Amino acid sequence: MTYKTDLPVMLPVTPREAEPFLRLSLWHAIPIAAVCIVGPSLAFAADGIAILSPLAVLANWAPLLLKGFVFNLVISISAMGLGTAAGAMLGLGQISPNRAMRGSSWFVTQFFRNAPWLVLLFFAMFLLPFEISILGLKIPFPDWFKAILGLSLPVMANVSEIVRGAVNSLPSGQWEAAESLAYTRRQTLWLIILPQCVKRMLPPWMNLYAILTMATVLASIVGVSEVMTLTGRALSAEGGRPELLAPFYGFVLLLFFAYCYPIARFTVRLEKKFSVIT
Amino acid sequence: MSWSPSEPMVSIKDVHKSFGDLKVLNGVSLDVMKGDVICIIGPSGSGKSTLIRCVNALNDIQQGSILVEGQEVNDLHLNKLELRKKVGMVFQQYNLFPHKTALQNVMMAPVRVLKHDKVEAEATARALLKKVRLEGKEAAFPGELSGGQQQRVAIARSLAMQPDVMLFDEVTAALDPETVGEVLQTIKDLAEDGMTCILVTHEMGFAREIADHVYFTDRGVIVEHGPPETFFKDAKDPRTREFLSQIL
Ligand SMILES: Nc1ncnc2c1ncn2[C@@H]1O[C@H](COP(=O)(O)OP(=O)(O)O)[C@@H](O)[C@H]1O
Ligand SMILES: [Mg+2]
Numbered sequence A: 001m002t003y004k005t006d007l008p009v010m011l012p013v014t015p016r017e018a019e020p021f022l023r024l025s026l027w028h029a030i031p032i033a034a035v036c037i038v039g040p041s042l043a044f045a046a047d048g049i050a051i052l053s054p055l056a057v058l059a060n061w062a063p064l065l066l067k068g069f070v071f072n073l074v075i076s077i078s079a080m081g082l083g084t085a086a087g088a089m090l091g092l093g094q095i096s097p098n099r100a101m102r103g104s105s106w107f108v109t110q111f112f113r114n115a116p117w118l119v120l121l122f123f124a125m126f127l128l129p130f131e132i133s134i135l136g137l138k139i140p141f142p143d144w145f146k147a148i149l150g151l152s153l154p155v156m157a158n159v160s161e162i163v164r165g166a167v168n169s170l171p172s173g174q175w176e177a178a179e180s181l182a183y184t185r186r187q188t189l190w191l192i193i194l195p196q197c198v199k200r201m202l203p204p205w206m207n208l209y210a211i212l213t214m215a216t217v218l219a220s221i222v223g224v225s226e227v228m229t230l231t232g233r234a235l236s237a238e239g240g241r242p243e244l245l246a247p248f249y250g251f252v253l254l255l256f257f258a259y260c261y262p263i264a265r266f267t268v269r270l271e272k273k274f275s276v277i278t
Numbered sequence B: 001m002s003w004s005p006s007e008p009m010v011s012i013k014d015v016h017k018s019f020g021d022l023k024v025l026n027g028v029s030l031d032v033m034k035g036d037v038i039c040i041i042g043p044s045g046s047g048k049s050t051l052i053r054c055v056n057a058l059n060d061i062q063q064g065s066i067l068v069e070g071q072e073v074n075d076l077h078l079n080k081l082e083l084r085k086k087v088g089m090v091f092q093q094y095n096l097f098p099h100k101t102a103l104q105n106v107m108m109a110p111v112r113v114l115k116h117d118k119v120e121a122e123a124t125a126r127a128l129l130k131k132v133r134l135e136g137k138e139a140a141f142p143g144e145l146s147g148g149q150q151q152r153v154a155i156a157r158s159l160a161m162q163p164d165v166m167l168f169d170e171v172t173a174a175l176d177p178e179t180v181g182e183v184l185q186t187i188k189d190l191a192e193d194g195m196t197c198i199l200v201t202h203e204m205g206f207a208r209e210i211a212d213h214v215y216f217t218d219r220g221v222i223v224e225h226g227p228p229e230t231f232f233k234d235a236k237d238p239r240t241r242e243f244l245s246q247i248l
Helices: A026-047 A054-094 A098-115 A117-127 A142-169 A171-180 A185-223 A228-237 A241-277 B048-055 B078-086 B102-112 B118-131 B146-157 B177-192 B204-210 B228-233 B236-246
Strands: A129-135 A137-140 B011-017 B022-032 B037-042 B064-069 B085-089 B163-168 B196-200 B212-216 B222-226
Touching: A026 A228, A054 A098, A054 A142, A054 A185, A054 A228, A054 A241, A098 A142, A117 A142, A117 A185, A117 B177, A142 A185, A142 B177, A171 B078, A171 B085, A185 A228, A185 A241, A185 B102, A185 B163, A228 A241, A241 B222, B011 B048, B011 B236, B022 B048, B022 B222, B037 B048, B037 B204, B048 B064, B048 B085, B048 B163, B078 B085, B085 B146, B102 B118, B102 B146, B118 B146, B146 B177, B177 B196, B177 B222, B222 B228
Parallel strands: B037 B196, B037 B212, B085 B163, B163 B196
Antiparallel strands: A129 A137, B011 B022, B011 B064, B212 B222
16 A cells, blocks of 8 residues: 655655765875865965965974974884783793782883873873993983883783784694694793784784874873974974964874874774684 | 603503683593503593693692602702603694794794704605695794694694603694594505504594504593403493494
8 A cells, every 4th residue: 555745754765874984094084184274374365465475484493393203203103112022021931920020010010001192101201310320431311212111011911911812812732732742831832822812912903003103192291202202392383373273283183193194094904814814 | 750661651640630610521430551552532621621631730729649750740940941852742722933934933942941053953854744744834833734734733843852652642633634633644654654542532533543452531530441442332332332333
């Protein structure tokens, strides 16, 4: 039985596929950033006053900001390196047959994993001396170095969990086969277990790196001359013109996006690849 | 520790084992002479795996004694590595190392554990792969092999350690029916070469053909045992009969 109607409420309901409210992708980010950066210049050009347009100001400062960004990358890579080395050891501690070792590694891991990164950064900043003297030799501890140490603490804790999780995700049959072939525990770990874990650890490790890179701007709060600090200085050197805010911070966003997005894409690719193989 | 081949190679006496509150072995005793092939059958959960895993100390026991070539396994100061060099084990799930090729799987333990020369170990490994009829698969990774092929690599891997006794825990249970035969054939070849074997199996025809002695376990005890001719023909215990009637 059907009858004609113009009333939409009377029409049969065809369920539509739920669509995300906003479908944003990489290709939307570029025009959005472009509007942020260029938009104010256009508005400004219409006024036609004879001082530099925001875009021209940004162009003047861009080399310095880029240098600042490179410093962020140096901080992120160093903190990642240090944190990974320490975290790998801590992670191995978490799977140690020694109970005390396991317990203390677990505690340290949980402690630093559940601490705000900024608080850890402040701790590193204000608890570490500005220099240490070994045998009369004074080694300075500059702020950026303390920032690296401070940021490497949460990295360490997260890497520790990544290692533990990867080792535990292997079937116990791998340990048993190795045991029954008279491998020592150490050999089992290094020849059989860990080589299989590398693949599983890589995607979460890269994720962590992207998060760390974005977190390096926290160092601006403790006075390290990274990109956010320099942006702030540039803006105040330009007299705090409000129309400069969007282009300048838009530029910083674009830098981080251009660096972190490919890492995220690559991580997803790896995850897919490995989930098919294993 | 003086063991002579006239004594049992593996001597299990009154072994008790529990996991927490769960009693899994309730006084199991059996002897295996050099060159013997014994089969352990029984319902799932009756403790067959646990029993043979105690022989190479993958599980520890709470009470009783297990002697392997005169060496007491139930001993806090046991050198497990030395024991495991004498006792090979093959698992239901093969447990090959997936990141290594078939050849590497076989030659790795001799090189790393026994410190054998690499060139010699490789030659031995190739010969073993040939013996289990896997010539040409040396460079294949486990993921590229069928279940039956993987299981034969696992057998070769165990043999490469030159064990005196081999433990097989339902090694055909996870296999596709068409590859079961090739693995059983491999074990049969081994038995004919005089290898001492302890097999947990559900393959009754195979047990009948190959075993010197068959043990039936239920709820952690050996209910009945005997040479296959009498065991399969006239089992005395009703539990054995029921089990055999279900399976045969
Ligand atoms: N590591 C373990 N922890 C706790 N219980 C276990 C463990 N291994 C085996 N069991 C239990 O012991 C019993 C016997 O298991 P198993 O020896 O594997 O039997 P079968 O090999 O005869 O099927 C089962 O009830 C099983 O759940
Ligand atoms: Mg079992």
